[in-house]
Amino acid sequence: MSSRAAWLAIFAGTVLGQEGFRVTPSVRQGETIEIEAPPGQFKARLGTLTVPLFAEKGRSVGVLPVVVTHPPGVHRVTILGEGGRVAHEAKITVADAKYPIQNIAATKAMKALGPLPGEMEAMTALHRSVTPERKWSRPFGPPVPDCRNSSFGVLRYHNGKASGNYHRGLDLLSPAGRPVKAAAAGTVKVARMWRMHGGTVGIDHGQGVTTHYLHLSKIAAQEGQEVRQGDVVGFVGATGFATGPHLHWGLYVFGVPVNPVQWAPAVPRCQ
Ligand SMILES: [Zn+2]
Numbered sequence: 252m253s254s255r256a257a258w259l260a261i262f263a264g265t266v267l268g269q270e271g272f273r274v275t276p277s278v279r280q281g282e283t284i285e286i287e288a289p290p291g292q293f294k295a296r297l298g299t300l301t302v303p304l305f306a307e308k309g310r311s312v313g314v315l316p317v318v319v320t321h322p323p324g325v326h327r328v329t330i331l332g333e334g335g336r337v338a339h340e341a342k343i344t345v346a347d348a349k350y351p352i353q354n355i356a357a358t359k360a361m362k363a364l365g366p367l368p369g370e371m372e373a374m375t376a377l378h379r380s381v382t383p384e385r386k387w388s389r390p391f392g393p394p395v396p397d398c399r400n401s402s403f404g405v406l407r408y409h410n411g412k413a414s415g416n417y418h419r420g421l422d423l424l425s426p427a428g429r430p431v432k433a434a435a436a437g438t439v440k441v442a443r444m445w446r447m448h449g450g451t452v453g454i455d456h457g458q459g460v461t462t463h464y465l466h467l468s469k470i471a472a473q474e475g476q477e478v479r480q481g482d483v484v485g486f487v488g489a490t491g492f493a494t495g496p497h498l499h500w501g502l503y504v505f506g507v508p509v510n511p512v513q514w515a516p517a518v519p520r521c522q
Pocket residue numbers: 401418420421422498499500
């Protein structure tokens with residue numbers, strides 16, 4: 252088959268290569284694609300991002316994040332085998348998530364809050380953690396039993412001006428002092444009182460999945476500690492860049508912030 256004919260066959264949904272591949276067929280911007288493949292050495296690629304698959308119960312499995320700014324439409328996920336050969340291609344549909352805009356009344360003191368030396372670097376290192384053991388399973392538990400008053404993906408304005416940022420997690424409207432629970436099992440990689448993020452706990456759940464919990468009044472976990480789903484890792488506060496007590500909960504897949512609601516569907520929106 253010519254490469255053009257092969258491409259058209261793929262686009263028509265024809266499965267090429269080995270059987271036994273499964274790719275989530277449709278997601279919204281900011282969600283995560285799940286991939287399954289036969290045993291072997293595989294990587295999965297969407298656009299410029301390539302991630303490894305891992306051996307799990309006699310299969311190869313992986314998660315592939317779709318960035319919040321990914322153009323909606325039909326796209327290809329390519330699964331690469333040994334030597335970079337194409338083992339499988341799947342067309343996926345990325346739907347427009349239509350994330351709204353939210354204005355934040357940032358005070359002078361908040362705007363002056365810069366990160367401590369090493370703060371941004373430590374958070375980036377956390378989000379890019381890739382350890383081979385999968386300690387998580389779905390669904391993730393909500394870290395607090397409260398509703399979200401700011402959703403993932405919301406375009407942020409500060410005092411009416413576009414900040415150029417979108418919200419990289421959920422804001423859960425929790426009272427100060429509420430215990431914060433690990434959303435899934437993992438290894439605590441960050442447990443620090445940072446300046447911008449405030450009291451911060453970051454957990455590496457394995458295979459490219461990490462979560463963080465910000466603005467904590469108190470930290471109840473140590474770096475290097477193994478936690479199970481539901482273990483208390485800290486307490487809700489308003490430290491760092493926060494207008495009042497709440498929990499900012501972030502979930503990253505291979506360094507890309509994704510929508511935690513897809514992983515923890517039990518988190519309700521505030522009425
Ligand atoms: Zn937030």
